[in-house]
Amino acid sequence: MARSGEGIPQPGSVIRYSYLWADERARGREEGVKDRPSLVLALSVKDEGRATEILVVAMTHTPPGRPADGVPVPNDIKRRLGLDEAPTWIVTTEANVFVWPGPDLRPIPTRRPATAVYGRVPESFLGKVAHSYLANRTRQRRLVIRTA
Numbered sequence: 588m589a590r591s592g593e594g595i596p597q598p599g600s601v602i603r604y605s606y607l608w609a610d611e612r613a614r615g616r617e618e619g620v621k622d623r624p625s626l627v628l629a630l631s632v633k634d635e636g637r638a639t640e641i642l643v644v645a646m647t648h649t650p651p652g653r654p655a656d657g658v659p660v661p662n663d664i665k666r667r668l669g670l671d672e673a674p675t676w677i678v679t680t681e682a683n684v685f686v687w688p689g690p691d692l693r694p695i696p697t698r699r700p701a702t703a704v705y706g707r708v709p710e711s712f713l714g715k716v717a718h719s720y721l722a723n724r725t726r727q728r729r730l731v732i733r734t735a
Contacts, residue, residue: 595639595687599713600627601668601705605691606645609681609729622693623647624670624705626677628717639687644720648673656680656723658716668705669697679719680726685733 596602605619625643632639651657657676665675685691692703708716720728 595630596627596641596704597707598627598629599707599710601625601646601708602627602643603693603695603703603705604643604683605693606643606683607691607731607733608645609731612731619691624668625683626708626713626716628682628713628720633686640684641687641689642682642684644682644716645678646670646675647678648675650674651676651678651680655719658712658719661712664708664712668708669695670705677716677719679716680723681729681731682720683731683733689733691733 601624603622604625605622606625607616607619611620624646626646627641628644629642630639631642646660647657657678657680660670660675660677662672665672688703694701694703695705
């Protein structure tokens with residue numbers, strides 16, 4: 588889980604999260620199959636109870652079906668976050684939304700003290716991912732809303 592006092596991650600933060608793909612949800616799954624790094628793309632605060640909703644997009648080693656469906660993660664960013672060296676993409680055709688902190692956060696196994704936050708990506712890269720996500724909004728972009 589998030590370390591006490593860590594607070595709400597800001598857009599650009601990468602968290603370890605049990606991401607639920609839209610096709611998994613369509614098959615009736617309620618939990619993601621794999622914990623994975625996910626990029627916090629946006630935040631919103633609900634008036635009711637001042638809960639903060641987080642919009643995350645998944646990172647994966649599987650290349651997107653079309654180049655426009657994802658953004659490759661540069662090796663220097665992956666190194667700074669402590670991720671492996673395998674090619675990685677951020678999928679921008681779907682996202683998960685959940686109320687922070689949520690039950691689907693996972694601690695990063697190699698980090699002490701325990702935390703679910705790998706770090707942050709540069710603003711320029713966050714902008715590139717956001718642009719791709721918004722460009723895909725007219726196509727089949729799917730939003731999976733997670734509940735506690």
